[in-house]
Amino acid sequence: MRGKPPEIAEEISRRPAGTGAPEILTLGRDGWLVRFALTLEPWVTAAVQKLHAQAQEAARSGALPGVTKVSPCLTSVLFSFDPASSERATMRAAIARLVEAEDWHTATPEPAARLWQVPVAFGGEHGPDLDEVATLSGRAAAQVIEDIAQTPLRVLAIGFAPGQPYLGLLPAPYDLPRMSALNPQVPQGAIALAVRQLVLFANASPTGWRQVARTAFRPFRPDSDTPIPLRAGDEMRLVPVSGSEMSVLLSAGDPAGGARLEVRR
Template identity: 40%
Template sequence: MTDDLAPMASYPLLRTAGIDGMLVSFGDKLSEPANRAALAFRAALESDPPEGVEEISSSLVSAYLRFDPLALSHAALESKLRGLMASRDWLQADLPHGRRLHRIPTVYGGTLAPQLAEAAAEAGMSAADAVTSLSTARVRVTALGFAPGQPYLGELPETWNIPRQQGLTPRVPKGALVLAIRQFVIFSVTAPTGWRHVGQTAAPLFRMGAERPFLLAPGDEVEFPEVSEEVFARMQNDPEGGASWEDLP
């Protein structure tokens, strides 16, 4: 496919990914329209998957297909994908049905989330104003990645377009709400990170064997209302970690 090497190619852009994968991208960086398009395109593929396709997933701005090249040729799949790509303006497509709005109570700052003040200073605001901004924001799950059920959420207001740290925090706990480049991430496991730890949650993101093992799904929306450390301590005994959800229209 010639557009694999076209540096200024227009979107959507179709590329091969190894001998058994294809990638349809809707932008070269995260934006609301590009993420919307990736989610909608994935949903369209899942509603009518081509025979021979074995996996369909999405990332921040792309939809990925893994297929059996013995059952489905590259040329046949390319033809199907190009037809779907041309069928509508995916940047204006409706988001998939079945999405949820989650509310995940969060402690901001203090000993549980020690980098809130640093993040606030990077954004040019006080710690109190930062908590107000972050706790009232509604963000979309743009993708899952890095660890089971771990979400990337965005985009936050432009003031939160702050860089990652230059160094590495050796360890943040499971449930850490971290922030950089207008995005949240909630850690589903204990891990090192270069993102700033601004909040702490108690909701389990991954439950092995559950009907829905991942709490959050791409396209869901999430709010992180502020709670005190005392309320957080009680939520740790709640199997849901204080989280609740409702269906989105």
């Protein structure tokens, strides 16, 4: 792009249309962003998860010298690097080699190394928007609960607030828009739905997403040795419990909220 310095000029790498080729874009002075799409689709989330895993392994093996961090988002992966130890063009070439080795439309992510099973109460006071989600998706409320509980959710990204996970993807009927009016506040632990994703709120917050459930699991624990227990790529299963059981878990004050972690490898 003429007239702009290379550290902010957008540089794009493409293969022929239809191959799932991502864009490689500059981000600030110390970042390259690999973007697969502008909208969320199943192949996009699979591609992000696979590239994130491959990039982490490449960084550990020295194939990405200078990379300081690899961060997945919903449709992209950010490569942060140290400009003092690696030139921008060299870094981009190494990322391009990694990216060009795959047809990302057929990507299959590695099985999750960690599985969280998290108790969740749906509907009622803990999920006041469940019935609206059922109506919009054309399902009974019980079917919505079953669909969510049976979906092997992955932590797609962590952001907006410290530790706050975006989980997905849900089946196509849950590709629902945000609400037309803002909900002034959902409580800590609220689980809300929009555009085939669930977000687990780390703190009380306003939102345009519909609250379908609540958990006592806290994804941000500032007083803990591990303040952010979740990692991008973790699998999460939401285990339905009754409203009274959830009230007991919330009253207990345990940040684990009855969740169990299984480490697979």
